Amino acid sequence: MNHEKYGARRPFRYAMAALVLALTANISAAQAPGSAEAPAPASEVKLDTLTVQRGDLQQTVDAVGKLQFHRFADVNAQVAGQIKEVPFAVGDAVREGQLLLEISPPVRANQAESNRAQMARLRAELADQQAQTDFAELQFKRQTQLKAQNATREESYESSRMNLSSARARLDSINAQIQQMEATLKLDEESSRPKQLLAPLSGTVVALNARAGQTVSVGQAGGPLMRIADLSQMTVQARVAEVDVTRLKRGMTANFHTPGYPGRTWSGKLRQVIPVPAEGSGEQGKQTFYNVLFEVDNPEQELMSGMTAQVQFIVAQVKDAVLLPVDLLGPRDAAGMYQVQVVNRDQRIVARKLKIGVRTAQQVQVLSGLAAGEQVLAGPAPALAPQPKPAVPAGMP
Structure with a gap:
């Protein structure tokens, strides 16, 4: 092999290898999690969150009522x-x-005078009859002695005995009439005095x-001629709808305010739920209401009969509880748990199961699954934007 020729081709080979590595890196970058096909971290997106707080919560039944006298008496x-x-x-x-x-009382002088005259006549009759009775007793005593000596007839003895019995009976009758008249005179005397x-x-x-x-x-x-009421305590009569009245129990707290004293609240304890419908309710398709009674102290006599009362019966209440808005709860599962979306410290959205307690129309008490200070997703999960594609070198497909 010609070494010079081979040495002259090295730079070209190095250049091609570098180009291949660069293309490989671009392809890998397009398939990495930062590409449009993989979600970006939540930290890169602004999330609508709510910080979980602690507070007090009350579950109430609302009603409208009227103040009335608790203790009163009529004079007739x-x-x-x-x-x-x-x-x-x-x-x-x-x-x-x-x-x-x-x-x-009306003057009845004539009647009273007649009764007194009748009493005088009876007393005179009593004296006369007493004398006749005494004489009859002497006659009977004498006849008794003669009979013992067989010196009188049986008919004379029996006649004297009957006369004595008759005299005594008339005497008892007159005494009874006198007693009756005495009662009448006493009544006349009492009725003549002012009542x-x-x-x-x-x-x-x-x-x-x-x-x-x-x-x-x-x-x-x-x-009545006069009515007297003890104003130191008043009764509130509230009308509660039948859908709510079954939630009320004797002894539960009832708070109310009245338009006459804005900003002031009075409290009492539920005394009684009247077990029959309130007058005028439940007829001809009308909603049924029941009267509920409770007392409130009124030492300054500020509250008056007939005042309107906006009442809240405290069905349940908790203090310093973990609270969450109702509209952030997800659907309830078969186990009675609710799901929410929590944003953790890494700004990642995770699902969480909650157990709730006291619930109102606005808030719920969280018993488990969430702590105060945690962030809950308050809006829909945002759609993450895709990352831009890396540039491809010229000449490459």
Whole structure:
């Protein structure tokens, strides 16, 4: 072989080898993960994420209600007559046992005088009959002695004995009539005195249907003469839809606010769910509601009967829980778990299974599968852009 000729061809061979290596490298680069056919790292794309936070969560049942008196008593006429005076007005405070009204009974002087005359007549009859009874006793005593001496007839003895029995019976009858008349005279005396109506409890006069000089009767229509209510505690009557009422239990907390005091909240404990539909509901296709009652303290008497109450019954609540928006949950699987997309520290999107607890319309409590501070994908996973193809040297196919 001609060494000079061979030496002269070396540079050409080196050049061809370099060209082949370059083409090979370009082909390998086109097939590498950075090509359009392989996804780019998540760190190269801006992701819409949400940082998981801790907080408090409440599951509630909302309702609208009205405030009403919790403890009250009505004062009614107990006798017929005329009201002498009315010393109280609506809004005044009264104490239990305090005099509220006096009712003067109608004058019945003629009847009372007739009863007293009848009593005098009976007492006179009693005195006369007592004398006749004493005489009958003497007659019977004498006949008894004569009979013992066989100095009288049997008919005379029996006649005296019967006269004594009859006199004693008439005496007992007159005494009974006198006792009856005494009771009548006592009733006349009591009914002639003004009837005093006393406060049945301590509280505030909230209704008044009495005026001085008014004539009243027992059981008259038109409502009570007076109503007294204890305003230190009020009752909230809330109307709850049938779809929610089964979630309520006695003793659960109920919060409410009223338009009269913006920004203020009152609380109480559920006392009773009335087990019959509220008036006017559930008829002719209407939705059925039930009345739910609870009490609230009112020491300053700020709350008044008839006020509107926006009520929230606390069905469940958690403190310092891991919270997540409901709309970030994926579908629920057969095991009751939910899936979310988590962005890890390497900015990679990974699927995570969650177990949830208390749930509202906006948020859920995460029991397991997620920790506070982690990033959750808040939007759809972005489509990754393809990498540009490497340049191919001229002359190569």
